Amino acid sequence: MRKxxxxxxxxxxxxxxxxxxxxxxxxxxxxxxxxxxxxxATNLNMTERVLRSELEVLRAxxxxxxxxxxxxxxxxxxxxxxxxxxxxxxxxxxSDLEETVRSAFGLKxxxxxxxxxxxxxxxxxxxxxxxxxxxxxxxSPGDVVAVMGGSTMARMAAQFAIPSQLxxxxxxxxxxxxxxxxxxxxxxxxxxxxxxxxxxxRMLHVPDHLSEEAxxxxxxxxxxxxxxxxxxxARIVVHGIGDAETMARRRKLVDETxxxxxxxxxLAEAFGYYFDRNGKVVHRMATAGLRLExxxxxxxxIGIAGGRSKGEAIASVMRFGHDDILVTDEAAAxxxxxxx
Amino acid sequence: MRKxxxxxxxxxxxxxxxxxxxxxxxxxxxxxxxxxxxxxATNLNMTERVLRSELEVLRAxxxxxxxxxxxxxxxxxxxxxxxxxxxxxxxxxxSDLEETVRSAFGLKxxxxxxxxxxxxxxxxxxxxxxxxxxxxxxxSPGDVVAVMGGSTMARMAAQFAIPSQLxxxxxxxxxxxxxxxxxxxxxxxxxxxxxxxxxxxRMLHVPDHLSEEAxxxxxxxxxxxxxxxxxxxARIVVHGIGDAETMARRRKLVDETxxxxxxxxxLAEAFGYYFDRNGKVVHRMATAGLRLExxxxxxxxIGIAGGRSKGEAIASVMRFGHDDILVTDEAAAxxxxxxx
DNA sequence: ATATGGCGGGACAATTAATGTCCACCTATC
DNA sequence: GATAGGTGGACATTAATTGTCCCGCCATAT
Numbered sequence: 001m002r003k004x005x006x007x008x009x010x011x012x013x014x015x016x017x018x019x020x021x022x023x024x025x026x027x028x029x030x031x032x033x034x035x036x037x038x039x040x041a042t043n044l045n046m047t048e049r050v051l052r053s054e055l056e057v058l059r060a061x062x063x064x065x066x067x068x069x070x071x072x073x074x075x076x077x078x079x080x081x082x083x084x085x086x087x088x089x090x091x092x093x094x095s096d097l098e099e100t101v102r103s104a105f106g107l108k109x110x111x112x113x114x115x116x117x118x119x120x121x122x123x124x125x126x127x128x129x130x131x132x133x134x135x136x137x138x139x140s141p142g143d144v145v146a147v148m149g150g151s152t153m154a155r156m157a158a159q160f161a162i163p164s165q166l167x168x169x170x171x172x173x174x175x176x177x178x179x180x181x182x183x184x185x186x187x188x189x190x191x192x193x194x195x196x197x198x199x200x201x202r203m204l205h206v207p208d209h210l211s212e213e214a215x216x217x218x219x220x221x222x223x224x225x226x227x228x229x230x231x232x233x234a235r236i237v238v239h240g241i242g243d244a245e246t247m248a249r250r251r252k253l254v255d256e257t258x259x260x261x262x263x264x265x266x267l268a269e270a271f272g273y274y275f276d277r278n279g280k281v282v283h284r285m286a287t288a289g290l291r292l293e294x295x296x297x298x299x300x301x302i303g304i305a306g307g308r309s310k311g312e313a314i315a316s317v318m319r320f321g322h323d324d325i326l327v328t329d330e331a332a333a334x335x336x337x338x339x340x
Numbered sequence: 341m342r343k344x345x346x347x348x349x350x351x352x353x354x355x356x357x358x359x360x361x362x363x364x365x366x367x368x369x370x371x372x373x374x375x376x377x378x379x380x381a382t383n384l385n386m387t388e389r390v391l392r393s394e395l396e397v398l399r400a401x402x403x404x405x406x407x408x409x410x411x412x413x414x415x416x417x418x419x420x421x422x423x424x425x426x427x428x429x430x431x432x433x434x435s436d437l438e439e440t441v442r443s444a445f446g447l448k449x450x451x452x453x454x455x456x457x458x459x460x461x462x463x464x465x466x467x468x469x470x471x472x473x474x475x476x477x478x479x480s481p482g483d484v485v486a487v488m489g490g491s492t493m494a495r496m497a498a499q500f501a502i503p504s505q506l507x508x509x510x511x512x513x514x515x516x517x518x519x520x521x522x523x524x525x526x527x528x529x530x531x532x533x534x535x536x537x538x539x540x541x542r543m544l545h546v547p548d549h550l551s552e553e554a555x556x557x558x559x560x561x562x563x564x565x566x567x568x569x570x571x572x573x574a575r576i577v578v579h580g581i582g583d584a585e586t587m588a589r590r591r592k593l594v595d596e597t598x599x600x601x602x603x604x605x606x607l608a609e610a611f612g613y614y615f616d617r618n619g620k621v622v623h624r625m626a627t628a629g630l631r632l633e634x635x636x637x638x639x640x641x642i643g644i645a646g647g648r649s650k651g652e653a654i655a656s657v658m659r660f661g662h663d664d665i666l667v668t669d670e671a672a673a674x675x676x677x678x679x680x
Numbered sequence: 681a682t683a684t685g686g687c688g689g690g691a692c693a694a695t696t697a698a699t700g701t702c703c704a705c706c707t708a709t710c
Numbered sequence: 711g712a713t714a715g716g717t718g719g720a721c722a723t724t725a726a727t728t729g730t731c732c733c734g735c736c737a738t739a740t
Contacts, residue, residue, distance in 0.1 A: 003423060007420060007424055010420055011366075012355065022351055056503035056504065057353070057503070059501055059503055060502060060503040061350055061501065063350065083347060084347055159402055162399070
C-alpha cells in the first residue's frame with residue numbers, strides 16, 4: 001500500500017492537496033452529523049464557494065446527502081471515511097510529526113520524509129528530493145542562494161528539478177574550499193544547481209580556513225571581494241548538518257583543536273561552526289564565506305539532514321535558532337525530539 | 341491495494357483522468373526513449389500546450405530530463421513507470437474489456453464494473469451506481485427519459501446523485517404496471533429518479549398487458565394519451581435485461597404462452613419483449629408503453645444488467661442491436677463475449 | 681562545412697474555469 | 711409566526727488554461 005501512495009505522491013503532487021481537502025470535508029461531516037455550508041466553511045477555513053464546488057463533487061459521488069436542514073454523510077460516505085483513515089495516515093501521517101518538530105524548535109516550516117537515511121541510500125535520495133522541492137518553492141526571482149557543501153547538499157543539487165528556467169537567480173558557495181572530495185564542495189554544488197536551472201553562479205576559490213593575515217590579503221583581491229559580498233548578501237542559505245567529531249576529522253583539524261572542541265562540548269557542525277547541546281557556538285574562526293552575522297541576517301535559512309545518528313546534532317543546530325526551515329527524515333525527527 | 345484504488349475512484353473521480361494522462365505520457369516516453377514535445381503531442385492526441393503543462397509537472401517531480409535533442413525519462417521516471425504497471429491495470433484494467441465488448445456488439449459505449457452481481461449485493465450496488473453515473477453524464481436539459489422496471493433499475497435510481505438540480509427534465513415509465521413488487525415498478529423508479537433530481541415525472545396507470553380492445557379504449561383517455569405520447573418521444577431509454585424464463589414467470593404468463601416462448605427459443609427479455617439467441621424478437625404484444633419502433637427511434641438506449649447468469653441474455657439483447665450503451669459487470673461481460 | 685528539421689522555451693491573446701458575494705426562498709425550531 | 715440557519719441560483723470579477731507563433735539551438739544528414 002505504501003508503494004501506491006508513494007507513486008501518487010510522485011505522479012500527482014498537485015492533486016494530493018485536493019484529496020486532503022475532500023477528506024477533511026468528509027471527516028468534519030462525519031463528526032458533525034448535520035451541518036450547513038457556511039458553518040462548515042468557517043470551520044474548515046475555506047471560502048463558501050470553494051467548499052461548495054467540492055461538495056458538488058462529493059454529492060455527485062453519492063457520498064453526502066443534502067436536505068433543507070443541512071448536509072449529512074450518506075451511508076457510503078460514512079463507510080469511505082472509515083476506510084480512509086489508515087490511508088490518510090499513510091499519506092499525511094508525517095504532518096503531525098512535522099508540526100510537533102516545528103513548534104518544538106520554533107521553526108517556520110518542517111518537512112519530514114519517511115524512513116531513516118542511515119539505513120539506505122534510497123532514503124537519502126528522498127531527503128535530497130524533498131530539500132530541492134523546498135528550495136524550489138521558496139525561490140523568488142532575483143534571490144541569491146548560498147549553499148554549503150556535504151553529501152546531503154550534493155544529493156539535493158542532483159535532484160533539483162524545476163518546471164521552467166530561472167533567469168535572474170544566483171547560486172554561490174557559502175564557504176571556501178575544504179579538503180574533501182570535489183563532489184561535495186560548496187563550489188561544485190552551487191555550479192550544479194545553476195546548471196540545472198539556467199541560473200548563474202560564482203565560485204569562491206579560497207580555502208575555508210585562513211590565517212588572519214592571509215584573510216586580509218586575499219580579501220584585497222577585487223574578484224574575491226565581489227563574490228564574498230554577494231555571498232554575504234544571500235537571501236537564502238541552505239546547509240547540511242553534521243556531527244562535530246566527523247566534521248572535525250574531515251576538516252583535518254589539528255589534535256589540539258579537536259581536544260578543545262571536545263572540552264567545550266561540541267556536538268554538531270553547520271555553516272562551518274561548531275555547536276554544543278544548547279545550540280551555543282563553541283568554535284568560530286575567520287572565514288571568507290558566510291559569517292554568523294550573515295546567517296542571522298539571511299531571510300531564509302534551510303537546514304537539510306537526516307538519519308537517526310544525526311538527530312542530536314540536528315536538535316543542537318536548531319536550538320541555535322537561526323534556521324527557518326528544516327528538512328529531515330522520520331528517524332532523525334524522532335531522535336531530535338528526544339533532545340529538545 | 342484494491343481498496344485504496346476504489347477509494348480514490350470515489351473520492352477523486354475527476355483526478356483519475358489526470359493520472360491516466362500523466363501515465364500515458366510517461367509510458368510513451370518510456371517506450372520512445374528520446375522524443376520531442378510536438379511529436380509526443382501528436383501521438384498522444386493532445387494539444388501541444390496541454391502536454392506542456394503536464395510535462396512541467398513531471399519535470400518538476402524529476403521524472404523526466406530535458407535536453408536539446410528531446411525529452412527522456414529520468415531514472416526515477418523509468419522506475420515509476422515500471423512500478424505503476426500493476427496499479428494502472430487495477431485502476432483502468434477493465435477498459436480493455438470494455439473496448440472488446442463495445443466492438444463485439446457494435447455499441448457506442450460500454451461500462452464495466454468489477455465483480456459478479458450474482459455473488460454479492462455489493463456488486464449490484466456498484467452496478468447501479470455505474471448506471472446512474474452514465475445516465476447523469478448523458479442527460480441534457482430538456483431530455484425525456486423513459487425507464488423500465490426491475491431490481492437493477494431500482495438500484496440505479498436509488499444511487500442516482502447529481503451535483504445540481506435538473507429543472508426541465510422528465511422521467512417517465514417506459515411501460516405500464518406489472519404484477520410485481522411496487523419497488524420494482526417502472527412508475528416507482530421514474531418517480532424516485534425525479535424526486536432525487538428535482539425533475540418532473542408522469543405516471544402510466546395502465547396494466548402492461550392489454551387486449552386489443554382494452555388498449556383501444558384506454559388510449560381514448562386524454563391523460564393516458566398524453567403520457568403515452570411523452571413516453572414514445574423519449575430521447576433516452578434505460579432498461580434492465582432478464583432471462584426469458586424468469587421474466588415469463590414473473591409476468592405470470594399462461595403456460596401456453598410460455599411453451600410457445602420455449603419453442604421459439606426465447607432466451608432474453610428486455611423492454612417487455614422476448615429475444616432469441618440471435619437477437620430476434622420472438623414475442624411481441626400490444627402495449628401502451630414503448631413499442632419496438634420507439635426504441636429504434638430513441639436517441640440513446642442504455643441497458644443495465646450484471647451477473648454471470650445474465651451473460652447470455654445480455655449478448656442476445658445486444659445482438660438485437662438497438663442499444664447504444666451497456667452497463668454491466670466483469671462476470672457478465674466475459675460470459676456475454678462467449679455468446680457473440 | 682553547411683544546410684535543415686526538429687528540439688525546448690518564451691510570449692501572449694483568447695478563452696474557459698474558479699471564485700467571492702448576494703439574494704431568494706425554504707424549513708425546522710422556539 | 712417569527713427567526714435563525716439552511717440550500718440553490720445568479721453573476722461580475724479574477725485567475726488559470728489553452729491554442730498558437732516564433733526564436734535560437736543543436737544533431738544529423740548532406
